[in-house]
Amino acid sequence: MQIKMEGIVKKFGSVVANSQVDFDVLPGEVHSLLGENGAGKTTLMKILYGIHIPDEGKIFINGEESFIQSPRIALEKGIGMVQQHFSLVPSFSVFENVILGLKSREKLDKLRRAVEEIIERFHLGLDLDTKIWQLSHGEKQKVEILKFLYRDVDLLILDEPTSALAPSEVYSLFDIIRELKSTGKSVVFITHKLEEVFTVSDRITILRTGKKIATVDATSVSPQEVVKMMVGEYTIIEKFPKNIGKEILRVRNFTVIGDRGTPAVRNISFDLRAGEILGIAGVEGNGQRELAEGLYGLRTYDGEIFLHGNHVRINSPQKALSYGIGYIPEDRFVTGLIPDLSVSENIVLKSISGTPFSSKGIINREKVRNFSEKVVKKYRVSLPSIWAPIKKLSGGNAQKVLAGRELEAPLNLLIAVNPTNGLDVASTEHIHKLLLKTSQNGIPVLLISTDLEEIYKISDIIVVMYKGKLTKRIEALPENQELIGQLMAGVNFEKYL
Ligand SMILES: Nc1ncnc2c1ncn2[C@@H]1O[C@H](COP(=O)(O)OP(=O)(O)O)[C@@H](O)[C@H]1O
Ligand SMILES: [Mg+2]
Structure with a gap:
């Protein structure tokens, strides 16, 4: 045929x-x-x-x-x-x-x-x-x-x-x-x-x-x-000068088992400093998802995580939240948001059980509404009403709600995984600006993305992930593009460990 x-x-x-x-x-x-x-x-x-x-x-x-x-x-x-x-x-x-x-x-x-x-x-x-x-x-x-x-x-x-x-x-x-x-x-x-x-x-x-x-x-x-x-090949935009500060995240000997029962992340170590965006580049399926899920408490891991020098054990998303880790996933309607709940409910989802939104199990509707309206306005979400189910929103607007929720919480670290997957150009731009602003406010961002253009556009430093391993840090400079492409294909990978 x-x-x-x-x-x-x-x-x-x-x-x-x-x-x-x-x-x-x-x-x-x-x-x-x-x-x-x-x-x-x-x-x-x-x-x-x-x-x-x-x-x-x-x-x-x-x-x-x-x-x-x-x-x-x-x-x-x-x-x-x-x-x-x-x-x-x-x-x-x-x-x-x-x-x-x-x-x-x-x-x-x-x-x-x-x-x-x-x-x-x-x-x-x-x-x-x-x-x-x-x-x-x-x-x-x-x-x-x-x-x-x-x-x-x-x-x-x-x-x-x-x-x-x-x-x-x-x-x-x-x-x-x-x-x-x-x-x-x-x-x-x-x-x-x-x-x-x-x-x-x-x-x-x-x-x-x-x-x-x-x-x-x-x-x-x-x-x-x-x-x-x-x-593809990309031109690199001029980035704002940033103050890279002290080390905030330190990950050591990190191993995560994948769905097949074999290690998907193999004994990797890396650091992230205040104000830094670390881009993890790689062809999909080389352990990126498992790495993010391990760091966010969605999967068990072996190894150590230090935040601000303190050893932390992150065994659930609640724990991650309590340590000030924000998470922007690619499958926003699966992991990040609850499709049938309203926009407002999704915004307060993680914090509803405490002050200021509730006390002794009673929800303060006024506070919930005010906060939701503030987030929607600040992150320029276009929507019919904050009471509409979030599944009615376009991917771009839903992602803005999610990003807003994560960024309004007190943060020590932001993890973003293919954060603009499926979004149009304007929403993509908006999310990129939010990530840049977050890092300029001194919060380190771990950007895991299969979109090399995205990685190049906003990262300060790039590492390549291949078969569960990470290369050493490579500057996000034009002359390193060829090298990063090669490493993504596994060429000369061992030399850059
Ligand atoms: N049913 C759908 N509704 C809205 N957007 C969609 C739908 N199917 C695919 N897309 C979008 O179209 C683009 C291409 O998707 P897809 O064909 O699934 O890519 P691939 O299979 O190469 O990963 C993506 O941005 C995706 O989000
Ligand atoms: Mg497909």
Whole structure:
């Protein structure tokens, strides 16, 4: 099957997720779609799978213009997509999930045999009668793949299929991909992991902030060149002179275990001084999230944290709060805010149980209102009412509320993780100014971001995170750009530890 997407544009409100993207897939090829978080990879493939309708652009299948208005139509045309979030019924068996929604007149035992043949051929190692809830993440993924193999798709799209797999499961997934390829089927493999890209792909397309940067043969580029295409090159803006003061945060021998039970952060040490913004650069999935969550008490850690010279043990977000640590996460509606509560309730969320907002369990509504109105005004949040559920706000406005709440509390340290992910230009600018102002007020900021432009724009010092390790401190100077790109790809990394 040959697919051509031409001039694809897709906007979500003011966010341009895809901007005039051209993309094509050849028969029997593995085509990797690579780009940082928010680059527009999922959106582009959801358009091909009929989940999103593009605002502009055309899709051609084997030369013929096609309108893919739903996943059902995509399937009829031979396109399947395994999404990041699976759509299996936990209480059903593997077999029941595979045949779910199929209108077939075949006898059940005949269907079973057909499904079993596919399991054999692709070495999936699945048992048809096991219930989904009994399976590991990797096995569930195989069931998703099996569903599409049974429907005999010609193109299988896999959206970040390796992000929650153990290494051995990754190998077995790659075997499936090779097997698909050998039967002439095409695979689009979405990832942000460079090594994987070079292991399985024939061609690579790199997206950055919604735009296609290039499509290249995997054999004709080096990892460094690809990283450069992913993160781009940036001019460095003049920064305000700042007074870098005394050391405030000291982290020693910090280790955090990741979701797979292996260390995601490996025995790292670093310091942060008053007024400093330390940018942690890195391709997503190198332990950045686990580092932030460890420091904020969302994950257990090994090692030591000192604040103002005092040893602290941060084993919950409440503890982090009590030590004056503010946290701006990327998934604002998951970790930071409670979507169904009002803007006002979200603003006082962390401090409602004490003065000045309540006393002896009775809430002082007047104080809550005054404070919320002050925050909304100061952080220029546009909203219908402070009593509206926060989920009604745009991403940018919700993030301003969150930032306002964190910054209005007494702070010793601010941690920001991809704080402008998914925001439009104006909101991004606003958040950057807030971070700069915070540091100018003498509060150190730890900025963890996969957006190198963001890191360069506001950090004083950069360290690169790769496979759970941190480099030494590198000045955020133009002449170091090339080096930082290399380190992000793991090139010469050991030399800069
Ligand atoms: N359903 C949606 N509503 C609003 N914004 C969205 C939606 N889906 C994606 N976006 C935004 O579009 C941009 C691209 O997202 P996405 O395609 O998911 O990127 P990627 O898969 O490369 O991480 C991001 O800024 C994201 O926040
Ligand atoms: Mg995605």
